[in-house]
Amino acid sequence: MTEQVTDANQKQQATAQQVNIFAAKEIANFVRSTLGPMGMDKMLVDQAGDTVVTNDGATILRTMNVTHPTAKMIIEVARTQEENCYDGTTSSIILTGELMKQAEGLLAKKIHPTMIVKGFKLAANQAEEYLENLTIDEDLLSVAKTAMTGKSAETDKDVLAEICVDVAQAAKLSDISVIKRAGAKVGDSAAIAGLLIDKSMVHHAMPETVQDAKIALIDVDVTLPDFAQQMQVQVSNNDAVEEFIAKRKVQLQALAEKVISSGANVLLCLRDIDKLATEHLAKHGIYAARRVAKSDMEAVAKATNARIVSDIDNITASDLGTADLFQEVHVGDEPLIKITGTPNSTAVSVLLRAPTKHVVDEIGRAFDDAVGVVSLAYSNGKMLAGGGSSFMYLSRMLKQFASTVGGRSQMAVEAFAEALEIIPATLAENSGLDPLDTLIELRTAHSSDDSTTYGVNVYEGGVIDMLAEGVVEPFSVVSQAIQSASETAAMILRIDNIITAKKLAEIGEDGFQY
Numbered sequence: 372m373t374e375q376v377t378d379a380n381q382k383q384q385a386t387a388q389q390v391n392i393f394a395a396k397e398i399a400n401f402v403r404s405t406l407g408p409m410g411m412d413k414m415l416v417d418q419a420g421d422t423v424v425t426n427d428g429a430t431i432l433r434t435m436n437v438t439h440p441t442a443k444m445i446i447e448v449a450r451t452q453e454e455n456c457y458d459g460t461t462s463s464i465i466l467t468g469e470l471m472k473q474a475e476g477l478l479a480k481k482i483h484p485t486m487i488v489k490g491f492k493l494a495a496n497q498a499e500e501y502l503e504n505l506t507i508d509e510d511l512l513s514v515a516k517t518a519m520t521g522k523s524a525e526t527d528k529d530v531l532a533e534i535c536v537d538v539a540q541a542a543k544l545s546d547i548s549v550i551k552r553a554g555a556k557v558g559d560s561a562a563i564a565g566l567l568i569d570k571s572m573v574h575h576a577m578p579e580t581v582q583d584a585k586i587a588l589i590d591v592d593v594t595l596p597d598f599a600q601q602m603q604v605q606v607s608n609n610d611a612v613e614e615f616i617a618k619r620k621v622q623l624q625a626l627a628e629k630v631i632s633s634g635a636n637v638l639l640c641l642r643d644i645d646k647l648a649t650e651h652l653a654k655h656g657i658y659a660a661r662r663v664a665k666s667d668m669e670a671v672a673k674a675t676n677a678r679i680v681s682d683i684d685n686i687t688a689s690d691l692g693t694a695d696l697f698q699e700v701h702v703g704d705e706p707l708i709k710i711t712g713t714p715n716s717t718a719v720s721v722l723l724r725a726p727t728k729h730v731v732d733e734i735g736r737a738f739d740d741a742v743g744v745v746s747l748a749y750s751n752g753k754m755l756a757g758g759g760s761s762f763m764y765l766s767r768m769l770k771q772f773a774s775t776v777g778g779r780s781q782m783a784v785e786a787f788a789e790a791l792e793i794i795p796a797t798l799a800e801n802s803g804l805d806p807l808d809t810l811i812e813l814r815t816a817h818s819s820d821d822s823t824t825y826g827v828n829v830y831e832g833g834v835i836d837m838l839a840e841g842v843v844e845p846f847s848v849v850s851q852a853i854q855s856a857s858e859t860a861a862m863i864l865r866i867d868n869i870i871t872a873k874k875l876a877e878i879g880e881d882g883f884q885y
């Protein structure tokens with residue numbers, strides 16, 4: 372009886388592990404073809420038929436309709452990676468998948484999951500230390516270019532990389548806003564000192580330029596309260612209707628007047644502005660825009676010292692923000708708001724241009740990553756050679772380290788070291804190279820301490836000094852990818868049971884579903 376129970380438990384454990392390993396490998400398989408400069412893009416189609424074409428691991432996984440709980444956990448790795456480092460999402464997922472594959476081999480050799488977890492943790496910590504040996508000071512321009520390689524942004528990476536470095540050095544990441552506009556060459560993109568907001572005036576008679584702007588920020592509808600709007604009027608009585616309309620107009624004008632008398636000459640509203648109020652504002656030469664994004668409202672508040680107000684009746688001069696110049700400028704077909712000369716003038720904007728919306732969106736994703744990566748590299752100054760070189764180095768060092776560990780966790784450390792080679796192997800594979808041949812060449816190059824920066828020559832095959840090629844990435848991108856992949860692998864390995872037996876069987880039978 373007890374034997375049967377143990378047997379059943381072991382089976383359940385084995386099934387849970389199989390399912391989880393399968394899920395991890397599938398997700399990794401799905402994104403692996405996008406890794407590196409020669410990686411391919413994915414076209415994501417939603418139920419409404421809308422499409423996104425992207426090479427960005429995080430975007431692919433965020434958009435994919437994933438239902439499997441383990442798969443969701445793995446996708447979480449990409450999110451952490453993206454939030455902390457803006458880049459390296461595909462690498463972290465591929466590494467997680469490979470660690471699980473290695474774990475599968477160890478489980479087959481009857482090594483207990485806890486021992487595997489222990490070995491993986493040990494290896495990851497040791498890797499972090501070894502990685503420090505490789506840090507270099509390199510120019511930020513190379514970091515920016517490397518981050519954009521392999522994306523649609525690549526063909527224009529010189530101009531985009533320069534913009535990237537300019538803005539990353541000029542402002543904190545949170546003070547950089549990126550506006551995307553289709554209808555021009557990527558080369559027309561530019562960094563602009565000041566704040567850009569993708570909005571325009573609500574009434575054509577408003578001024579395009581406001582000097583010495585006094586800016587009111589309101590986060591409620593500029594309209595009358597609901598009960599005043601919806602008051603029932605006896606339609607049989609014409610006078611009553613007219614009186615109602617006239618009264619409403621007066622009330623709305625009075626509301627607009629509250630804003631005007633605070634001294635504001637610009638109003639940015641998070642919500643809607645009633646038409647009658649708009650007309651009154653226009654008549655008094657006030658600029659107003661509605662449905663301004665919350666993030667833009669916050670950016671304006673920060674740059675101009677404005678306070679976001681909900682109580683229109685009590686708005687005062689002290690709530691207003693200031694700017695030397697508030698303008699509506701024309702870029703392509705659509706206008707934009709540009710605010711310059713603000714008291715906290717740290718704000719910098721980037722206007723990204725590309726011929727079509729799809730392209731400008733994808734360039735926007737690549738640029739967002741690149742600017743994040745560059746500010747990361749700028750703030751902590753630590754960088755590494757790319758092209759899989761650091762993974763090769765760590766793999767060699769960990770294999771040496773493993774022999775000092777002993778016991779069963781030694782095998783897990785060795786497996787971890789093997790798993791790291793998946794990054795250069797995948798870079799090679801995606802470039803049409805033979806991954807095994809490339810790994811052999813890389814191992815040879817890395818057998819000496821002088822060539823720790825050798826990685827995959829994705830353009831011509833073979834191996835090459837990545838530093839000489841200017842392929843550089845921030846230390847933290849690589850270190851975070853290794854840490855989060857090993858933590859996720861450990862978390863998944865500790866699961867011995869998935870508690871929905873029926874579903875479990877279904878997954879086992881039908882395979883993993885996206």
Ligand code: ADP
Nearest residue numbers: 405406407428458459460461462520757758759
């Ligand atoms: P991730 O989402 O992991 O950032 P990417 O598709 O951006 O995935 O690929 C990043 C990998 O490509 C890194 O390992 C980086 O070092 C490598 N890489 C970038 N540019 C080059 C290059 N010119 N030659 C070789 N490898 C490169």
Ligand code: MG
Nearest residue numbers: 458459460518
């Ligand atoms: Mg990348």
